[in-house]
Amino acid sequence: MYVHDFIYHRAGSVEEAVRLMGEAEEGRYLAGGQTLVQTMKQKLAMSSDVIDLGGIAELRKISAQGDTVQIGSMIRHAEVAQTPLVLERIPGLAGLAAGIGDRQVRNMGTLGGSVANSDPAADYPAAVLGLDAVVVTDSREIEAGDFFVDLYETALEEGELIVAIRFRVPMRSAYYKFRHPASSFAMVGAFVAQFPDGFRVAVTGARPTVFRWQAAEAALQAVASPEAVAQLDTDGIEDILSDMHCDETYRRRLMPVAVRRALDAMNAPDKETD
């Protein structure tokens, strides 16, 4: 398969990237390209201009500030999985990154690309929401709770560029997903994080966009044990996805199990959970 013709730009700075996007007829940022290049091959994405972010050094930084860890948008999944700072401070996030896609995808795909794409079955959005993160763009900061809007839809404005994600460091956290065996995407995935002010539970793969499961948070707040979530029902939750791999009834059934297994992993981080 071949990609349609477009004008290629390689931006040297965030400022330049945003300017190029403003000047383009119908522009698109290219991060790692692990979704975009395939969709371009399928002619599902047609753009007049592609602005490659691969040469922008300022998007490739990882730093700790107070009780947060800030990760540049062009940091690859494999780097999040292996960077000592992330492993030390938020092992749950490193563990999530280590399970995205396959080895080759993790070497190329980026944090910012995944979050901006907001695939309903992507892993990273669960960590962004579960870790109470802030999405830092070229022009503002967006709370995770306001960022994910709907299927492939985020709060990003036209041309707005994610510069970094600032994650809040939890006391403990873990992610568990029911991995689709072919695609490695989450059929249902749960990110559980414990902060001094309470638990956060973010679920991906189950609805058009990632969401916080407040009933699970409240249950854990009351009794922080796997039994507390095992019997949770999902009756009040609407718009559960249904497809040939996993119908709605099954997805509802997987939700409390994913939360329980994430909790198990959080309680015994060195033990394999399955």
Added chain:
Amino acid sequence: MSIDVKMIVNGKPVRRSVEPGTLLVHFIRNELGLTGTHVGCDTAQCGACSVSVDGRVIKSCSILAAQVQDCSVLTIEGVAGGEELHLLQTAFLQCHGLQCGYCTPGMIMTALDIIGENSNPSREEIAEGLDGNLCRCTGYHNIVDAIELGARMMRQGGGSV
């Protein structure tokens, strides 16, 4: 509008003027004539197109040639030392780690990445590491055997890429 793309491939600087949408795999095969890198599925599932970019394995059907501007690329042609097979290739030969051989270049490139990260991977780690590579002939057992043996030979023989 063509763009100028330059990179180091198997140790040699190359430079070509290509369409911006040129995939890395087409750059390698059509522009450079290095046809050891295969197109299996063309949809990022099979890993036959795996090559190493700056030391990390990626799928060359899933990125533009322009994205590896100024990077160092290793393809299967650069793995052997001239006529002498790399230890990992020898291990594939010894363990019958291939039947039709179509997936093998990708398997080798991915295996080098697995071993580069951990010189003594367990069978489970090898199997997990091959998650992005499909083989429709072998059932994988001999491939895992070959990588296990290759890793051992590399630890002992000091063979490296």
